[in-house]
Amino acid sequence: MYHLLKGLHEHLTRKEEFSVIIIGLDGAGKTTLLEKIKTLYTDTPGLSPDKIGPTVGQNTGKIVLPSTILQFWDLGGQRGIRNIWHRYYDDCHGVVYVIDAEDRERLSEGWEVFDSVLSAPQILGVPLLLVANKQDSPNSLSVEEIRHDYEDWHQRKIESARRNVRYGEGEDVATRRERIASLDVMGISAIEGTGVRAVVDWLFIRVQNSRREAHKGVGNV
Ligand SMILES: Nc1nc2c(ncn2[C@@H]2O[C@H](COP(=O)(O)OP(=O)(O)OP(=O)(O)O)[C@@H](O)[C@H]2O)c(=O)[nH]1
Numbered sequence: 001m002y003h004l005l006k007g008l009h010e011h012l013t014r015k016e017e018f019s020v021i022i023i024g025l026d027g028a029g030k031t032t033l034l035e036k037i038k039t040l041y042t043d044t045p046g047l048s049p050d051k052i053g054p055t056v057g058q059n060t061g062k063i064v065l066p067s068t069i070l071q072f073w074d075l076g077g078q079r080g081i082r083n084i085w086h087r088y089y090d091d092c093h094g095v096v097y098v099i100d101a102e103d104r105e106r107l108s109e110g111w112e113v114f115d116s117v118l119s120a121p122q123i124l125g126v127p128l129l130l131v132a133n134k135q136d137s138p139n140s141l142s143v144e145e146i147r148h149d150y151e152d153w154h155q156r157k158i159e160s161a162r163r164n165v166r167y168g169e170g171e172d173v174a175t176r177r178e179r180i181a182s183l184d185v186m187g188i189s190a191i192e193g194t195g196v197r198a199v200v201d202w203l204f205i206r207v208q209n210s211r212r213e214a215h216k217g218v219g220n221v
Pocket residue numbers: 024025026027028029030031032033049052053054055056075076077078133134135136137188189190191192
């Protein structure tokens with residue numbers, strides 16, 4: 001009887017675990033975001049910004065929410081490290097792409113990399129959030145400006161591809177447009193913590209919904 005009740009209790013209190021990767025260019029603020037999430041959601045405060053250096057490899061963090069555990073993987077964004085990102089794609093349930101909204105000079109590099117992330121087949125159906133970081137800075141682009149900047153960049157890319165080499169070969173450009181139109185963008189300040197809870201709430205809801213969709217899909221086969 002004890003074992004039966006114990007098993008029932010374990011079943012009822014079991015928490016499902018989801019993996020979320022945090023990617024983006026070096027210096028975008030990914031580790032600062034992860035450490036802020038740790039501070040807000042765990043008993044052990046994350047590192048303060050002055051203790052954070054460039055990430056060579058990965059940092060991890062786990063937070064426990066009602067019925068759910070989110071396991072974060074913060075991956076280094078330097079050019080030479082970006083080619084390991086794809087190894088995490090197969091097993092992730094959510095993607096946070098961080099853009100430095102203050103660094104206008106690197107926006108197109110950020111979009112170039114973002115575009116290659118969007119075209120990775122392994123994460124096509126995975127919830128993906130674009131985060132415009134450093135909103136505390138007066139020079140930062142707003143969420144709307146960031147969205148427009150990406151749309152403009154994408155439009156220019158399509159046009160120049162039409163003139164030169166083919167772009168999106170084998171891929172439906174309309175599908176990509178749709179994905180961009182429905183893209184969620186949130187503004188945060190990883191340093192100050194503004195908007196960080198909204199990001200975690202978004203992930204909490206979206207990873208669970210997407211798991212349900214996947215189950216539905218299996219049932220329909
Ligand atoms: N003003 C401001 N600066 C920030 C914010 N978030 C991060 N930074 C600064 O941006 C710089 C880079 O932050 P990191 O968190 O190390 O960036 P990263 O994306 O992890 O970089 P890599 O590990 O090299 O990929 C640091 O100087 C941070 O203090 C923010 O919200 N506002």
